Amino acid sequence: MNESDAPNPSSSAQNAYQSTPIDYLTRIARLFENYKTHALDFLELKAGLHLLDAGCGAGDDLLALAARHGDHIQLTGVDLDESSLAEARSRARNAKAKIEFIQSPLNPLPFSDGHFDVVRSDRVFQHLHDPMGALNELIRVTRPSGLVALVDVDWGTLVLDHPRAEFSDRLAAFIRDKHINGRSGRMLYGMMREAGLENLTAYAEAIAVTDWEVAAFIWGIPASVAAMVKADLAEAQEAEQWLDEAAAHAKAGRFFGSMTGMVVKGNFKG
Numbered sequence: 001m002n003e004s005d006a007p008n009p010s011s012s013a014q015n016a017y018q019s020t021p022i023d024y025l026t027r028i029a030r031l032f033e034n035y036k037t038h039a040l041d042f043l044e045l046k047a048g049l050h051l052l053d054a055g056c057g058a059g060d061d062l063l064a065l066a067a068r069h070g071d072h073i074q075l076t077g078v079d080l081d082e083s084s085l086a087e088a089r090s091r092a093r094n095a096k097a098k099i100e101f102i103q104s105p106l107n108p109l110p111f112s113d114g115h116f117d118v119v120r121s122d123r124v125f126q127h128l129h130d131p132m133g134a135l136n137e138l139i140r141v142t143r144p145s146g147l148v149a150l151v152d153v154d155w156g157t158l159v160l161d162h163p164r165a166e167f168s169d170r171l172a173a174f175i176r177d178k179h180i181n182g183r184s185g186r187m188l189y190g191m192m193r194e195a196g197l198e199n200l201t202a203y204a205e206a207i208a209v210t211d212w213e214v215a216a217f218i219w220g221i222p223a224s225v226a227a228m229v230k231a232d233l234a235e236a237q238e239a240e241q242w243l244d245e246a247a248a249h250a251k252a253g254r255f256f257g258s259m260t261g262m263v264v265k266g267n268f269k270g
C-alpha cells in the first residue's frame, strides 16, 4: 500500500476536534476516537456486569459504554476532581444514562472487596506517585475471575518531526519527565504481571497528529518550551526559533507528531 492509499485514521477525528469547542478531555476523546473505541472493544463486555471506571474524568468512556450497552451493564465512575464529576453527571442526565459518579481517589476506593466484575482506568496512572498501590486497590474491588484493564499513554513515545531534531528530542524528554509517571504505558504489563493477574493480553496503538495547532494544544508544547527556558534547560532564542520553525514547518504542510498508548487486561484469580 503506498502512502496515498493508506487510511488516515487521524483526519476525521481532527475535523471533529476543530469544529467542536468542548472541554479538553472530550476533545482528546474525539481526537483519539479509534484508540478509545478499540480500548472499549477490548473489554468484551457482556450483559449483567458491573464496571468501574477509575479516574473517569468528565465521563466520556462511561457515556460511550452507556450508549453501547444501555441498561444491560451497570456503570460506576470515580474521580478526584469534583468539577469533572459535575460535568459527567450533567452529561449523563442529558443522555438519560444511568451512571453512578462518586468522588474518590483511586486509593483507597470506597467499595468492599470484589464489588465489581470489571475495573478499568484510562490515562490516570501517569498521574500517580504509587501506581502499584493503586493497581492493588483496583484489584481488591474486583471479584475473583473478574477483569482489570489499564490504558495509558507513554510520554516517552512522543515524537515530533521538526528540522531541529535535537531540540525536539530534548523537548519530548522534558514533557515526559514533567509527568509524575511519564513512562506509565510501558510499565502496565509488568505491573499487572507482578500483581498476579492472569491471562494477560496487551496491545499498543499509536495516534498520529498532522495538525500543528492540535498537537501544540494536546501535548502542551508552547507551555513546555517556555518551561524549559524558565528552568534554564534551553536558551530563550533557540526556544523562540524552534517555535517559529515549527509554525513554518506546519505551514509547509509537513508537521507530523505521534504518541503511543498501551492497553493491558487480565483476570484476578481471587
Ligand SMILES: C[S@@+](CC[C@H](N)C(=O)[O-])C[C@H]1O[C@@H](n2cnc3c(N)ncnc32)[C@H](O)[C@@H]1O
Pocket: 025, 029, 054, 055, 056, 057, 058, 059, 060, 061, 078, 079, 080, 081, 084, 104, 105, 106, 107, 121, 122, 123, 124, 127, 128
Ligand atoms: C487524563 S484524565 C483521564 C480521564 C478519563 N479516564 C478519560 O480517559 O477521559 C485523568 C483523570 O484522572 C483523575 N485523577 C488523577 N489522579 C487521580 C487519583 N489519584 N484518584 C482519582 N482520580 C485521579 C483526574 O482528576 C482526571 O480526571
